[in-house]
Amino acid sequence: MVSGEDQKEDPLDFVLWKPKKEGEPFWESPWCEGRPGWHIECSVMSKKYLGEEIDIHAGGEDLIFPHHENEIAQSEAANGKTFAKYWMHNGFLNIDNKKMSKSLGNFFTVRDISEKYDLQVLRFFMLSAHYRSPLNFSAELMEAAKNGLDRIVNCVSNLNYLLENAQTEELREQEERQLVCAQGFVQKFDEAMDDDFNTADAVSAIFELVKFANTHVSETSSAAFIRAIKDKIVELTDICGLAVEHSQEMLDEDIEALIEERQEARKAKNFARADEIRDLLAGKGIILEDTREGVKWKRE
Numbered sequence: 001m002v003s004g005e006d007q008k009e010d011p012l013d014f015v016l017w018k019p020k021k022e023g024e025p026f027w028e029s030p031w032c033e034g035r036p037g038w039h040i041e042c043s044v045m046s047k048k049y050l051g052e053e054i055d056i057h058a059g060g061e062d063l064i065f066p067h068h069e070n071e072i073a074q075s076e077a078a079n080g081k082t083f084a085k086y087w088m089h090n091g092f093l094n095i096d097n098k099k100m101s102k103s104l105g106n107f108f109t110v111r112d113i114s115e116k117y118d119l120q121v122l123r124f125f126m127l128s129a130h131y132r133s134p135l136n137f138s139a140e141l142m143e144a145a146k147n148g149l150d151r152i153v154n155c156v157s158n159l160n161y162l163l164e165n166a167q168t169e170e171l172r173e174q175e176e177r178q179l180v181c182a183q184g185f186v187q188k189f190d191e192a193m194d195d196d197f198n199t200a201d202a203v204s205a206i207f208e209l210v211k212f213a214n215t216h217v218s219e220t221s222s223a224a225f226i227r228a229i230k231d232k233i234v235e236l237t238d239i240c241g242l243a244v245e246h247s248q249e250m251l252d253e254d255i256e257a258l259i260e261e262r263q264e265a266r267k268a269k270n271f272a273r274a275d276e277i278r279d280l281l282a283g284k285g286i287i288l289e290d291t292r293e294g295v296k297w298k299r300e
């Protein structure tokens with residue numbers, strides 16, 4: 001039990017139990033009334049809720065020393081077992097190349113971002129850098145992430161359209177060879193993820209697969225070929241926690257209901273709401289056309 005640097009035997013010693021301070025909560029202990037040091041709180045909670053050994057311990061890179069090193073020292077001394085098999089330390093998020101902080105006024109929450117962007121876009125953006133590297137957040141980079149994700153979503157929706165209208169079912173010989181080539185991108189994805197979750201390279205492999213789909217799948221492709229390519233894209237994006245199918249697609253009846261609501265809003269001279277609906281539909285790739293016969297719509 002020490003209360004200051006001068007009472008330590010070795011400057012590298014760290015506090016396990018702190019004597020009580022007036023006005024702070026405290027507990028009885030064999031050493032004195034006091035409270036646990038903050039490193040030991042983690043060792044104790046980890047043991048109580050997760051056991052003596054854990055597979056993965058994560059945290060911000062600022063916690064490596066002294067906090068995580070002290071957790072290892074305490075837990076391994078107490079349990080005689082390896083504390084954590086893997087350590088994952090994430091880099092910091094910067095805003096416009098500056099550290100995010102309340103005092104700089106560049107502080108915002110995920111909820112704030114969700115008001116402007118679909119959270120899938122935020123997730124996709126975070127995958128664009130390795131988790132151990134610092135990540136810079138800016139409006140332009142979020143826009144780029146949105147465009148990137150849209151490219152994948154559009155590709156999948158196009159493949160679904162081609163699949164519905166495919167003329168033949170059976171895989172052709174040439175398509176079989178092309179599938180081997182497409183499988184190469186899946187392998188690239190796996191290798192990147194196996195390399196300490198190199199999500200930036202994994203996402204590039206998805207883009208290569210999308211580019212491959214856009215150049216090699218057409219109206220003349222067999223259903224088996226289209227389905228195989230589409231399934232690969234959906235599988236890889238799913239591993240990344242991204243839903244590129246269905247979620248962004250609107251059902252015809254939902255679109256029609258919104259168009260009707262927009263007509264009502266215009267009649268009531270609520271142009272703000274009318275514009276809002278038009279933008280919402282545009283965001284889902286639905287284009288409206290005002291004609292003499294009424295409003296017509298089509299998918300982008």
Ligand SMILES: [Zn+2]
Nearest residue numbers: 039042067071
């Ligand atoms: Zn901790």
